[in-house]
Amino acid sequence: MFTLPFSALALSLCASAASALNSKRHASLAQRIKSEQPALRSPVWHGLGRDTNFQITDNCTGSTFFDCFDYFTDADPTHGDVVFVNESDAWSLGLVSTTPTQSFLRVDNSTSLPSGQGRNSVRLGTKKTYDGALFVLDVEHMPFGCATWPAFWTVSQTQPWPLGGEIDIVEGVNLNPLNQMTLHTGPGCAPNTSASDYTGQQLGTTCPSSDGANAGCGFLDRSNTSYGAGLNAAGGGVFAMHWDGGGVSIWHWTHDEQPCDLADLSGSPDPSGWGTPAAAWVANGCSPYTYLTDHQAIIETTLCGDWANSNYAAAGCPGTCSDAVMDPSNFNDAYWQINYFSVFVES
Template sequence: MLSLALSALALSASGATALSSKRHASLAQRMKSERPALRSPVWHGMGRDSTFQLEDNCQGSTFFDCFDYFTDSDPTHGDVVFVNESDAWSLGLVSSTSDQAFLRVDNTSTLASGQGRNSVRLGTKKTYDGALFVLDVERMPTGCATWPAFWTVSQSQPWPLGGEIDIIEGVNLNTVNQMTLHTGPGCEPNTPSTDYLAQQLGTTCASSDGANAGCGFLDKNTTSYGAGLNTAGGGVFAMHWDGGGVSIWHWTHDEQPCDLADQSGSPDPSSWGTPTAAWVADGCSPYTYLKDHQAIIETTLCGDWANSNYAAAGCPATCSDAVMDPSNFNDAYWQINYFSVFTES
């Protein structure tokens, strides 16, 4: 199954998977704003030049206070209905305990052919221009027809000019995580091979409708996505974006850095070692290509990428057929310990 997933994901790098970038289509457009001057990078053990302060902590019973609910039609053409806040709670698609939050796909309704299944897409109420984003999950959605993702995208620029950073993404039964950067023309990071651990899929980040593979990486560790992540008891994902570039890390809970595990101090990415994926500023200035990002957590169903990968993943019948049967989505839920955003000073 790993070989099937990797071959399907490699195909995506040439244009199939990054159809995820079409998720931008109905996002609000606002005016450009200036961005701060470049700063030296702080990852890869290159020395710390700033302090991280906790700006937002979304956890447990207050987790959903950080987010708005997206209710437009799915830009990736999925067989899904993204419900509003009231319906999400009344239908049991979102819930929380004192220390965890849950986002579910409906697994009770038998649907007619072509009917969309209810799900949830959340976007942060705030937007960010450079930050450290940390998502700690106990488990994530998995199964045929699913397309879960955690990502950031510009709210002030038409896609892809303001950029998109895919932190967790995959479809169907894929076994490893794909991380991708989508930008406007001219972004080609000259990232040394010693600066990342994953398999690099491409170096041209420029994207457009019909040519939107972006510049991606495949994690080599099967604990990074889907059933493998869930079996490992979840994990922690961190994305750091500043003037030096963008880096993404993934750890199991046992492997995570102490300054994240205790949640009591200021994290220090410079001490975390080589990231899983990295895009350096050389060849792609982050504050030129990435502006005013909202963080998004969602699960869509079928859609452009999941449809194209469905048979190769070994899933039965068709993706739309799978959506009709609620039992296919018993494992299609996020169980989230916390989402935090740190800014630098």
């Protein structure tokens, strides 16, 4: 049984919902049929119903969280002012740590640096790769602040970028208040997604990406609890990404709003009952199994780099991004506090 951390209020809300459902069962057949129509189900979920079961394949939490990951130590592909440290250094420098129920990934916030030197940080990538799955990340706190660029995403490990695809699940820079979710692919992907398929703000429709033209096709979450300071003030939240033959969908909830089947994962999650996702890319026009292959899931925090540098002044951050990296006090909030990361496959 996999019973993972959840808020008492979330469990109470789930219990209330279960009680309401129990009462509803005593209604007339006609009333019950009408009341249980799947009005909240997203049109993205063609053919996926309650008879679809998900089996947990990776349960990364607490003291065993880091067993699921390898440490990336190459130069930052986004040209950040950062040094991604290896496993030994991450532990000895205090950039990673665990409790029985939580895991922490930090940017160094104790070392004053000379101009031009990158700051130590951590980038993790799953030891496994996936061709379709349900990914769930539950966090209490995420990195935030000027010069930061945190992300939770997946990317192909067998094809050069952008071939094989990239799915950005949680991403933002500097003081941005809203989460940005983006799909990057090779040539030919053009999802025929309609406005009823998602609740976020559509940012672009050109999914094929390349160096110098890599905006991808993205969505901005409309909730001010989806990223950064707003998410942290709300006590964190839960992100879920599902990728199958019908498309790719991403949801976000606060802990008090999360579905009951994510508040306690002893059963099988049922995405068909989660409502319309914040972001969705349907298979019509972009077959997921054609454009997305062999993905590794990544959790990281880089600093400055292509996006955070270009957004730095507009975000209202002082001085320059590179200067901000020199001062350790700018990174007191630059840490992930994670309850769990879990992966499910359909069975």
